[in-house]
Amino acid sequence: MTTPHPVPSAVPYAVVPYAPGAGPSAWPDELRRIARPEVLERWGAVDRTPHAPRLVAAPGGGGWAAAALVTARPGTAYAKIVDAVGDVPAAARAVVAYAEEQRLVQVVWEGWTVSGEDAAAAGFAPLRPPLPGGTDEPAGPRTGYVRWTAGEGVAEPAYYRQSTHFSxxxxxxxxxxxxxxxxxxxxxxxxxxxxxxxxxxxxxxxxxxxxxxxxxxxxxxxxxxxxxxxxxxxxxxxxxxxxxxxxxxxxxxxxxxxxxxxxxxxxxxxxxxxxxxxxxxxxxxxxxxxxxxxxxxxxxxxxxxxxxxxxxxxxxxxxxxxxxxxxxxxxxxxxxxxxxxxxxxxxxxxxxxxxxxxxxxxxxx
CATH class of the missing domain: 3.90.70.10 (Cysteine proteinases)
Structure with missing residues (x-):
């Protein structure tokens, strides 16, 4: 049985395009106020342009109380939180509200900095760690989390990364x-x-x-x-x-x-x-x-x-x-x-x- 898309929530948020290539001076002052330099350095370490990087911010205190770097593959129906900074629960609520407004069916969260407790409190379930692969290329964070915003989700299979370009x-x-x-x-x-x-x-x-x-x-x-x-x-x-x-x-x-x-x-x-x-x-x-x-x-x-x-x-x-x-x-x-x-x-x-x-x-x- 599936359930229809929920009615978008009234959680306030703002969406700002993220352009790390322009350098730190181009980042919003509100972001630099709440994000540690090493987090921003990791955000800008790769070119995320193909996945339309954007900041989803939660207002508060006359500026931003929180922000999340959000990306997604084109043609898909999910949003990914790379990291959340500031008031992490507020950032998660803002991204979920944004996903519902965009009629996306899922939000995932990379476990670079978020704890399992904070993810669970925001309604996210832990993902199974990937199976050991046959490649030495970095596979990302050891943990990840998922929240379905439409339907009941699906049973989670194991994940394994192919070790060649052709297998x-x-x-x-x-x-x-x-x-x-x-x-x-x-x-x-x-x-x-x-x-x-x-x-x-x-x-x-x-x-x-x-x-x-x-x-x-x-x-x-x-x-x-x-x-x-x-x-x-x-x-x-x-x-x-x-x-x-x-x-x-x-x-x-x-x-x-x-x-x-x-x-x-x-x-x-x-x-x-x-x-x-x-x-x-x-x-x-x-x-x-x-x-x-x-x-x-x-x-x-x-x-x-x-x-x-x-x-x-x-x-x-x-x-x-x-x-x-x-x-x-x-x-x-x-x-x-x-x-x-x-x-x-x-x-x-x-x-x-x-x-x-x-x-x-x-x-x-």
Whole structure:
């Protein structure tokens, strides 16, 4: 059961664009009065411009009583509190009011400075720490918090960050099986990630049929279906000549393997309504691995696999196994990520003049 968006609260707040590139002199005096220098230094250490950084401030005492640095990926339905300074509870109330006014379904909070007690008092629940990954790149704060502003939220899966630029398909399949209880969380590591990628890859990407076949081979008891509204090879637009042809041969072999293993390959486009119905099915543990372009969320048109595992009003909740530290992202941005329905519908159509959608449905029973 879901609940409608709440009526926006009467909590006062102000929104101010944040431009750290202009230097400390450009920051509002009210912010410099309530924020420690080391916090402002960390805020400005990366270019957060792609995520529209803004300050949400709570008035008080003739100026600002509190402020929060807020960002979010484009095309999504959440707001992220990077930090709150000053009267932290007042800052949290202001951001929640702002999120409700913008009809966002979720607010997350990076645990750089906030305590678990303060987050809980503001109505935020702790997120599960991410599973250990196979990359040495910093993953962000050790803790994070979430508050849903619409619906009842969704059950939280484990989060794991892919260790390469090309193993997203394997990681989403493994995360689905962890959530279904087929794979133990502690066994999801770099070896498991790369082993499944090796079985599924079209070098280096994982195309939908090959990924579905690899999942069936690895877990024969799991029901697997592939939805791909073309019979032509996919994810090869950037290649030509022999580099394209030998990968097309492998894709044809994957289709033959699917037929032999009994993996249905539907030559149909999975609609957003059908996707929502699949992951909402009561009493079932169904997941959709969905191919999307990162053009909207990250600014570059690269195909990428995400795991769709829940829904809230107006958005599908996904796990994205990759995040962009260069834009100030952490695992808190990529975990329990609500993507607006219209945005997900658009970003999951890939290709040139002929747009196609690729998806793998896994039913864990």
């Amino acid at each position: 997203c398909g394997a990681v989403t399949a493994l995360l689905a099986q962890v959530r279904a209880g087929v794979v133990r969380p502690e066994s999801l590591d770099r070896e498991a990630e790369l082993t499944l990628w090796r079985d599924a890859t079209n070098f280096p990407a994982c195309e939908p049929v090959g990924l579905g076949v690899a999942v069936r081979r690895r877990w024969p008891s799991s029901s697997v279906e592939v939805f791909l509204d073309t019979e032509e090879p996919v994810l090869l637009d950037h290649l030509d000549g022999d580099e394209r042809e030998w990968r097309a041969v492998l894709q044809r072999a994957s289709r033959a393997d699917a037929d032999r293993l009994g993996v249905p390959v539907h030559g149909l486009r999975l609609s957003l309504a059908e996707l929502r119905e699949a992951v909402e099915a009561p009493g079932r543990c169904r997941h959709v691995l969905l191919l999307v372009s990162l053009a909207t969320m990250q600014g570059f048109d690269v195909p990428h696999w995400v795991l769709c595992h829940g829904t809230v009003p107006g958005a599908v909740v996904v796990e994205d196994p990759w995040f962009n530290t260069g834009a100030g992202e952490t695992w808190v941005d990529a975990h329990l990520l609500p993507v607006a329905d219209a945005s997900l519908d658009a970003m999951s159509l890939l290709g040139g003049e002929v747009r196609v959608r690729g998806a793998v449905l896994i039913d864990g029973g």
